[in-house]
Amino acid sequence: MRPAKNIEKLIKNIDIDTNTKMDKAVLDNVLKAFENSKKPAAIEPNIWRIIMKSKITKFAAAAAVIIIAVLLGLHYFGGSIDGASVAWADIAEKVQKIPTVVYKMKTEMTGLSNMPKDKVVTMETVVYNSLEFGVRQDSVAEGRVLSQTYLDMPKRLAIIVQPLAKQYMKMTLTDQQVSKFGQSDTREIIKDFAEFGYTELEHKNINDIDAEGIEVNDVRVFGGTFETLKGQLWVDAKTQLPVLMECDCTADNNSVHTKMTMYDFKWDEELSKSIFEPNIPSDYKLAVQGKMPDMYDEATVFTGLKLFAQMSGGKYPSSMSMMTIVKEGGQYATDKHAEPNQRDMMDIGGAAMFYAMLVKEKKDPAYYGDKVVAKDADAILMRWKISDNEYRVIYGDLTAENVSTEQLAELEATISK
Amino acid sequence: MIEDRLLIWRLKFGSTDALCRIYKKYKDNLLRLASALLNDQTAAEDIVHDCFVSFAQSPEKLKLYGSLKSYLATCVINRVRNAKKIRQRQETTGLYEAESAVSNSKRPEQWIIDSEQLRQLNDALAQLPEQQREVIILHLQGGMKFKAIAELQDVSINTIQSRYRYGLDKLRSILDSEAEL
Numbered sequence: 001m002r003p004a005k006n007i008e009k010l011i012k013n014i015d016i017d018t019n020t021k022m023d024k025a026v027l028d029n030v031l032k033a034f035e036n037s038k039k040p041a042a043i044e045p046n047i048w049r050i051i052m053k054s055k056i057t058k059f060a061a062a063a064a065v066i067i068i069a070v071l072l073g074l075h076y077f078g079g080s081i082d083g084a085s086v087a088w089a090d091i092a093e094k095v096q097k098i099p100t101v102v103y104k105m106k107t108e109m110t111g112l113s114n115m116p117k118d119k120v121v122t123m124e125t126v127v128y129n130s131l132e133f134g135v136r137q138d139s140v141a142e143g144r145v146l147s148q149t150y151l152d153m154p155k156r157l158a159i160i161v162q163p164l165a166k167q168y169m170k171m172t173l174t175d176q177q178v179s180k181f182g183q184s185d186t187r188e189i190i191k192d193f194a195e196f197g198y199t200e201l202e203h204k205n206i207n208d209i210d211a212e213g214i215e216v217n218d219v220r221v222f223g224g225t226f227e228t229l230k231g232q233l234w235v236d237a238k239t240q241l242p243v244l245m246e247c248d249c250t251a252d253n254n255s256v257h258t259k260m261t262m263y264d265f266k267w268d269e270e271l272s273k274s275i276f277e278p279n280i281p282s283d284y285k286l287a288v289q290g291k292m293p294d295m296y297d298e299a300t301v302f303t304g305l306k307l308f309a310q311m312s313g314g315k316y317p318s319s320m321s322m323m324t325i326v327k328e329g330g331q332y333a334t335d336k337h338a339e340p341n342q343r344d345m346m347d348i349g350g351a352a353m354f355y356a357m358l359v360k361e362k363k364d365p366a367y368y369g370d371k372v373v374a375k376d377a378d379a380i381l382m383r384w385k386i387s388d389n390e391y392r393v394i395y396g397d398l399t400a401e402n403v404s405t406e407q408l409a410e411l412e413a414t415i416s417k
Numbered sequence: 418m419i420e421d422r423l424l425i426w427r428l429k430f431g432s433t434d435a436l437c438r439i440y441k442k443y444k445d446n447l448l449r450l451a452s453a454l455l456n457d458q459t460a461a462e463d464i465v466h467d468c469f470v471s472f473a474q475s476p477e478k479l480k481l482y483g484s485l486k487s488y489l490a491t492c493v494i495n496r497v498r499n500a501k502k503i504r505q506r507q508e509t510t511g512l513y514e515a516e517s518a519v520s521n522s523k524r525p526e527q528w529i530i531d532s533e534q535l536r537q538l539n540d541a542l543a544q545l546p547e548q549q550r551e552v553i554i555l556h557l558q559g560g561m562k563f564k565a566i567a568e569l570q571d572v573s574i575n576t577i578q579s580r581y582r583y584g585l586d587k588l589r590s591i592l593d594s595e596a597e598l
Contacts, residue, residue, distance in 0.1 A: 011557040014535055025441055027464050034436050034473035072546060104426075126426060138423075140430040279434075316576060370475050 091240050095267070098127070098241075100130045102266040133276040142288075150278045159278045159293040162287075168280050169288035193233050196221050203237065206244055210237045213244075220359050226251045226258065226323065241267050251323035301382065302398050304351025307344050307376045316369035316381065320355035358384045364391075368415050372396045380411040421485040428476045440465065444469070446558070447493050452535065453554045454497045456543040462554070464500060468492045481581055483565065489560035491569065541591045549584030552577055 020194065095101075105125040110118060129134040135151040148161040151173070161168040168366045198214040205211070213234040219226055226249035234244040245262040305316055308325070317325045325348060358365035363385040372379045376396030383393045392406045394400045403411065427435035472479075481488055499595060525539035526561065542550050548570065553560045555569070563581070567574040 006558055007592065008583055011538065011553065014538055014558070018445065018448070023444070026444075026462075026469070027437065029466065030440055030469045030473045031433060031436065033470045033477070035475065037474045103454065123429065126423060128423075138427065138434075140427065145427070145430070145432060210563075247432065275423070 002221065051141055069281070091235055091242075093238060095242065098268050099132065100128075100267075100269050100271050102126070102128050102269050102271070103266045106259075106261045106263070108259045109257070111252070128271055130208045130271050130276065133271065133273055136276050148278070150276060152276065152278075157313050159280070161278060161280055163284075165287070166281075166283060167285045167287040168278075170286060171288070172291050174291070193221065193231065201232065201363065204234065206234055209243055211235060211243055212237045220362075226321070227253070241265065251321055252327060256323045256327070265379075298346065298355050298392070298394070298400065300350040302400075304354075305381075305394075306398060308348050308351075314374040317352075318370040320352050320365075320369070320382070322349065322352040322356070322368045325349070325352050329375075355382075366412075371415055374398075379410075380415050383408060383412075425476075425479065425481060425485060429479070430483060436476075439472075439485070440469055443489050446486070446560075447489055449535070450554060450558045451493050453496060453539055453542055453558055454494070454551065455500065456539045459502055464496045465491060468496060484560075487559070487561050487565055490555065490561055494555065494559075494569065541588055544591055545587055547582045547583050549587065552580045553584045553588065558583060 035167075053106045103126075105127060107123045107125070109121045109123075121141070123139055123141045124137045131138045134153040135149070137147075137149040139148075146209055149161045149255055150157075150161075152159070156173045156175075156228065158171045158173055160171075161169060193214060193216050195410045196216055196218040200218045201208055201213040201215055203212050211234040215231050216231045216233075221229060221230045221231060228250045229247065230249075231247040232245070233242060235242050236380075238337065242265055243263075244265075245260075247260040249258045249260070250256065251258075308317055308329060317328050317331075329348060345400075355365060355367065363384045365382070367382045368380060369382075372381045374396055377394045377399075381394050381396050381398075383391045386392050387401065390402055391405065392400060393411065394401050395406065421439075424435045424439050427440065447465045447468065448461060451464045452458055455461050455464070472489070472492065479488075542554065546551070551565075551570070552566055555566050556563065561569075563574050564576045567577045570577065
């Protein structure tokens with residue numbers, strides 16, 4: 001007599017073979033049904049299709065992707081928590097020890113260059129973060145996958161797949177980048193919120209969860225990318241784990257509006273290695289290959305500003321805010337009928353990111369791109385503090401030197417005239 | 418589970434790749450399930466085909482309360498039940514015999530390649546009472562929990578567990594008697 005367990009095992013393990021030809025025929029029918037289901041939606045104006053057809057908005061679209069990277073990436077910069085209450089410091093510490101997190105992020109932007117004023121550009125991103133395997137971000141807009149970003153920590157690789165352009169970028173990471181990217185953005189966000197001063201909010205019910213929250217209004221949380229900021233972070237009062245983060249930001253005199261919502265957090269989810277392995281179709285072109293630009297190096301600023309000046313005929317962005325760079329860069333791209341490539345966009349964005357890092361690290365940065373152009377060889381274009389009485393200065397001709405506080409005062413006195 | 422949530426999310430945003438992944442991940446499982454429930458490969462193939470086509474037609478309406486696997490398995494079961502009802506009606510009117518003879522003959526293109534083991538097991542399962550067979554197949558091949566099966570069959574979880582136990586005993590005796598022959 002067979003034991004019951006054997007019968008159960010037999011049924012569970014039964015295997016079948018399928019005919020590949022027939023399999024393909026069935027799948028074709030399924031895909032056809034799926035394509036037909038999309039047809040009514042195609043009548044709706046597809047803003048991303050419009051974006052990808054226009055040179056200027058292509059710039060904005062590329063920038064939009066970079067903005068997301070900036071917003072997420074800024075939180076890779078570490079920092080200690082000063083002045084946070086014990087409870088919030090404990091939460092920050094607790095989540096940093098959790099090995100995995102998955103969440104969704106919705107970004108809504110209005111006021112992008114050359115877009116209809118009230119047109120909302122929406123992008124949804126799902127983020128997977130594993131301390132063991134790395135990071136994956138899938139961004140989707142209006143039914144299309146815009147980008148899939150993979151940070152493969154063990155292989156020290158960053159791969160960005162762009163299905164709309166049927167291309168991908170492959171960049172190697174340095175040890176320093178691996179160590180910085182390896183930290184989870186969401187965990188760092190809590191630390192940032194706590195660090196820049198916050199007000200505690202009344203308890204709120206979020207999807208049947210009793211949540212407690214804090215609000216920050218200090219624009220330095222995003223490194224000055226925006227002019228106004230209202231950021232709220234909510235944690236489950238019971239588990240003390242984040243359940244919702246909302247940021248409402250404006251830039252360029254309130255003309256650019258970005259709303260970002262991180263939600264549907266799954267903490268300590270079991271994530272298989274395969275999620276973090278890129279699946280690149282064989283007909284995709286390798287658009288960029290090389291080293292990942294180091295966002296933490298002043299060389300990024302030189303490269304980014306030089307590219308911007310070449311595009312604008314010698315002018316620099318009027319401010320180092322990412323939003324301003326996007327807007328002005330887009331305008332120059334149209335005027336000059338230029339079409340900056342992805343690599344240029346990353347380098348220009350990298351300059352803004354470096355500046356944002358200085359703001360976050362409270363290094364007293366200042367930028368005078370609204371007054372200084374490339375031919376002003378001796379005029380101070382940008383500066384930041386490197387020690388108690390010394391500053392690093394970049395001039396209009398993109399040379400740099402260290403100066404004392406007194407020398408800096410003299411240089412800045414000249415510029416203000 | 419997490420991979421499935423991502424696939425559904427991407428599917429709702431129009432990802433063909435996500436649909437292909439779902440199809441490849443679950444088609445074998447669903448074929449086994451339908452085949453075991455119906456003991457008719459041709460009808461099982463049609464049911465799985467129709468399930469996936471229906472699934473692909475309205476991804477935006479998809480609302481998952483459990484796992485994707487259970488969702489798809491439930492779709493198959495519902496279609497199997499409908500197919501059985503139609504078959505019963507045809508049997509009473511004398512139509513099924515002719516129809517069955519046609520469907521059991523080899524078609525030029527067939528999805529499932531005959532597996533002797535599958536055939537033997539399906540034959541043994543076919544000898545079980547309908548309700549016991551369904552519980553065993555749904556639990557072992559469909560990966561559904563007893564609670565979910567109880568909801569589907571609209572009986573208590575104790576009844577489902579009893580049906581499972583009796584069914585398994587009977588199956589064991591059928592297979593043992595075949596082995597002795």
